[in-house]
Amino acid sequence: MSADATVPPAAGRGGFLASRTALAVAIIAYTTYTLGPFLWLATMSVRTTGEISADHYAWPRPFHWEQFRIAWVDSDFATYFWNSTIVVVTAVAVVTLVGAAAAHALARYRFRGNRILYGILFSSIIFPPQITLISLYQILVDYGLYNSLLGLTLVYVSLQLPLTVYLLEGFFARIPQDLFDAAKMDGYGDIEIFRRIVLPIGMPAIATTLILNFIQLWNEFLFAVVLITDPDKRTLPIGIRAFMGDHFQDIGMIAAGVMISVVPVILMYIFFSEKLIRGMTAGAVK
Amino acid sequence: MAVVQLSKICKRYGSGGPVVVDNVDVTIGDGEFMVLLGPSGCGKSTTLRMIAGLETISSGTLSIDGRTMNHVPAKDRDIAMVFQSYALYPHMTVAENLAFGLKRRRTPSAEIERRVRETAAMLGLVPYLDRKPQALSGGQRQRVALGRAMVREPMVFLFDEPLSNLDAALRVNTRNELIKQHHRLASTMIYVTHDQVEAMTMGTRICVMNGGRVAQVGKPLDVYWNPADTFVARFLGSPPMNLFTVPLTGGDRVGTAAIETVLTRWAPAALAPLAGREVVLGVRAEDLHLSAEAAGTAAAGRIRGRVFAVEPLGAETLLAVETEGGTECTARLPRDTRATVGAVVDLFFRPEAAFIFDARTTAAIPASPLPGGGPSRAGAVH
Numbered sequence: 001m002s003a004d005a006t007v008p009p010a011a012g013r014g015g016f017l018a019s020r021t022a023l024a025v026a027i028i029a030y031t032t033y034t035l036g037p038f039l040w041l042a043t044m045s046v047r048t049t050g051e052i053s054a055d056h057y058a059w060p061r062p063f064h065w066e067q068f069r070i071a072w073v074d075s076d077f078a079t080y081f082w083n084s085t086i087v088v089v090t091a092v093a094v095v096t097l098v099g100a101a102a103a104h105a106l107a108r109y110r111f112r113g114n115r116i117l118y119g120i121l122f123s124s125i126i127f128p129p130q131i132t133l134i135s136l137y138q139i140l141v142d143y144g145l146y147n148s149l150l151g152l153t154l155v156y157v158s159l160q161l162p163l164t165v166y167l168l169e170g171f172f173a174r175i176p177q178d179l180f181d182a183a184k185m186d187g188y189g190d191i192e193i194f195r196r197i198v199l200p201i202g203m204p205a206i207a208t209t210l211i212l213n214f215i216q217l218w219n220e221f222l223f224a225v226v227l228i229t230d231p232d233k234r235t236l237p238i239g240i241r242a243f244m245g246d247h248f249q250d251i252g253m254i255a256a257g258v259m260i261s262v263v264p265v266i267l268m269y270i271f272f273s274e275k276l277i278r279g280m281t282a283g284a285v286k
Numbered sequence: 287m288a289v290v291q292l293s294k295i296c297k298r299y300g301s302g303g304p305v306v307v308d309n310v311d312v313t314i315g316d317g318e319f320m321v322l323l324g325p326s327g328c329g330k331s332t333t334l335r336m337i338a339g340l341e342t343i344s345s346g347t348l349s350i351d352g353r354t355m356n357h358v359p360a361k362d363r364d365i366a367m368v369f370q371s372y373a374l375y376p377h378m379t380v381a382e383n384l385a386f387g388l389k390r391r392r393t394p395s396a397e398i399e400r401r402v403r404e405t406a407a408m409l410g411l412v413p414y415l416d417r418k419p420q421a422l423s424g425g426q427r428q429r430v431a432l433g434r435a436m437v438r439e440p441m442v443f444l445f446d447e448p449l450s451n452l453d454a455a456l457r458v459n460t461r462n463e464l465i466k467q468h469h470r471l472a473s474t475m476i477y478v479t480h481d482q483v484e485a486m487t488m489g490t491r492i493c494v495m496n497g498g499r500v501a502q503v504g505k506p507l508d509v510y511w512n513p514a515d516t517f518v519a520r521f522l523g524s525p526p527m528n529l530f531t532v533p534l535t536g537g538d539r540v541g542t543a544a545i546e547t548v549l550t551r552w553a554p555a556a557l558a559p560l561a562g563r564e565v566v567l568g569v570r571a572e573d574l575h576l577s578a579e580a581a582g583t584a585a586a587g588r589i590r591g592r593v594f595a596v597e598p599l600g601a602e603t604l605l606a607v608e609t610e611g612g613t614e615c616t617a618r619l620p621r622d623t624r625a626t627v628g629a630v631v632d633l634f635f636r637p638e639a640a641f642i643f644d645a646r647t648t649a650a651i652p653a654s655p656l657p658g659g660g661p662s663r664a665g666a667v668h
Contacts, residue, residue: 178371179373179375181335181373182369182373182374182434183375183386184359184360185338185340185366186361186386186387186390187361187387187390187391188361189359189361197375201375
């Protein structure tokens with residue numbers, strides 16, 4: 001092909017530029033729409049509640065960085081952060097490990113009741129989790145796990161496990177059977193195959209469920225507020241809620257708390273984003 | 287190296303499910319290259335997977351070097367397998383793929399390194415040792431799959447249609463490479479394919495399977511020249527053997543108005559019980575000629591029909607002919623053959639090139655030993 005053949009005609013170039021401009025405008029508008037509230041919150045986190053009340057949208061002048069110190073030290077955000085970390089990291093670790101093993105078993109092994117088990121798991125995704133709240137509350141009370149981080153962790157595991165198994169089963173089922181057979185011929189047993197073949201190959205999907213579960217549980221409010229009562233066992237979302245009174249809301253402190261709480265989510269996303277995108281687009285191309 | 291013995295092996299899925307492998311009884315000798323050949327769904331891959339330990343055996347006995355293997359896990363059978371899809375671990379480099387099986391066997395790392403290097407050098411894979419499988423071509427992946435099997439130095443090699451994903455040229459190269467490696471390793475190899483050319487060129491013996499059963503086992507040319515039934519006769523050979531259902535009019539003649547031949551390979555007494563019944567006459571495409579002289583005998587059998595297709599292939603010409611009875615047959619003729627569609631032609635063949643099968647059972651009716659030895663089957667071919 002000659003070089004000339006690759007140059008679009010003038011009319012074609014104009015159309016191409018117009019379409020690219022329209023796309024750029026649409027992306028900028030969407031980014032502003034989604035990022036705007038976050039930036040507004042970020043500016044509020046370094047302003048006092050008095051300043052915010054005086055002018056909701058003003059630029060911080062001066063920047064009250066001490067708000068973060070006050071939130072972290074004086075308002076027990078360090079405790080809430082630590083509680084959230086313990087509960088969420090433990091729950092996500094258990095969900096990922098158990099979910100991956102269960103998904104592998106459902107995807108790979110033919111056993112009686114396989115599809116029934118899968119159907120039960122799938123049905124639990126369909127119903128809203130809120131309907132289980134009262135029964136879970138009663139179960140935790142009966143077993144002495146109410147108002148404990150362990151109880152909340154177990155509830156989080158039960159909430160996220162079905163979706164995790166569902167997502168991973170779909171991915172694992174697409175791993176060719178020949179790979180498992182080849183590993184068996186190479187001398188490996190079932191657990192070794194899971195560890196050395198399934199987990200590395202399934203890493204994009206595992207990273208996807210890991211980050212989705214982390215975000216979901218890190219921001220979870222309803223179950224935490226019902227199942228935890230002690231102030232020293234609060235997780236971050238409940239801790240932030242504590243700044244809201246019936247007559248007064250410390251908006252500046254709430255904004256600082258929210259900014260602290262989103263840091264781990266952003267870090268998680270940065271760390272796993274490449275694998276997340278690969279997991280979400282798995283199977284899109286051959 | 288090992289002797290693999292399959293005794294009345296059956297495979298059935300579920301208690302009332304279909305029998306996919308039925309009473310397979312084959313012994314594969316030490317260092318032999320056995321090819322399991324058959325169409326899709328004939329049970330050849332299932333048989334291979336039972337040998338590998340990847341499928342359970344419903345009944346019968348599998349033994350390797352006299353040791354019963356029915357309940358020995360795949361990982362403990364000391365068998366290596368090359369898969370149709372190559373089955374390379376995508377997250378590992380070529381070197382890691384090759385070493386994976388050795389690591390499991392606690393082979394010292396220096397020994398692993400040596401064997402990986404040696405195998406890679408043998409297969410021309412040294413420049414690719416640090417690459418992942420997705421960065422390799424189909425042929426290179428195939429060689430890695432072969433290397434992964436070779437590096438372990440197993441008792442038995444299994445191949446499940448390993449060439450079917452390669453293009454035609456690469457298939458020929460890899461086929462030759464496999465033959466070379468078999469001669470070098472002198473290991474017992476069992477190879478599954480539906481490609482009769484692979485079977486004929488590679489196998490020490492071939493085992494033709496049909497509907498889960500063994501149709502015939504033998505050396506490639508023996509099976510080609512002495513097919514056990516019409517299935518084997520048609521499956522081996524391209525184009526397939528021409529078959530005509532015709533009455534046996536006497537102890538020494540078979541045919542209709544369109545097909546006439548004299549049976550010289552069968553003693554009249556042997557055919558007497560079939561007199562008056564229909565039999566299936568078989569003639570291979572390469573044994574059909576446009577004149578009795580070309581067939582090499584004045585007493586040639588004759589098939590009359592109308593040409594409905596002419597396929598000039600360069601090295602040869604295929605002539606498709608329909609007889610008066612509506613049976614289609616193909617003749618493989620010299621490349622300079624001129625024929626027109628619609629023309630009526632007579633195709634001639636030496637009586638020695640004919641095969642007779644029982645029309646009811648499809649089994650071959652063995653030729654009788656003729657006084658003085660008689661003409662050989664191979665002698666009928668030019």
